[in-house]
Amino acid sequence: MRFDFILNSLKGDYSLSSKICDDIPKMRNKDLREIFCSDKTKYKLEKIRTIEGVTYINDSNSTNANSLWYALNEMPNHGKNIILIAGGITDNLDYSFIKEEDTKNIKAFISFGTNNQKLEERIETLDIPIYKSDNLKKIIEFTRDFAKKGDIVLFSPGAASFNMFDNFEERGKQFERIVKSL
Secondary structure, eight states: OOOEEEEEHHTOOOOHHHHHHHHOOOOOOOOHHHHHGGGGTTTTSSSEEEEEEEEEEEEOOOSSSHHHHHHHHOOSSSSEEEEEEESBOOOOOOTOOOOOOSSSEEEEEESSSSOOHHHHHHHHTTTTTEEEOHHHHHHHHHHHHHHHOOEEEEEESBBBBBOSSSSHHHHHHHHHHHHOOO
């Protein structure tokens, strides 16, 4: 028996999923353990490293507009200090529900990939500077020079990445590897 309906109701609520894992360590149902306690939580708002006061967060597991919205709303409110790296295959995604208040802390948006029209159009309406690149290493090097102490570099694609990576895990590993090499 699959429990996909439970997983769908928790979309974006990573903390609840983690609490269930912590509170019920002896789950007997294999499907429930897979849903709540697998490595699927890897690369969900995971702090990779802080360099000279700049924190790098890997949210590569963000593969849709809802998870991007969730990541933006989980960031601390310290003024315009978030450099958002997002993008991927956005053709069938709706970003219209992301409002100005959700993006008030974004200092800059880096459009990552080659198929980001919908996400870029939404960000353009919010008066946020947009930079574009399809090279993750160059993006991270740019953020190293652009970011100031207290900034957060948030890698939360909000889209699938099949045009550049096999899956979110590969995308997340590459981000983590590059950041750790700085």
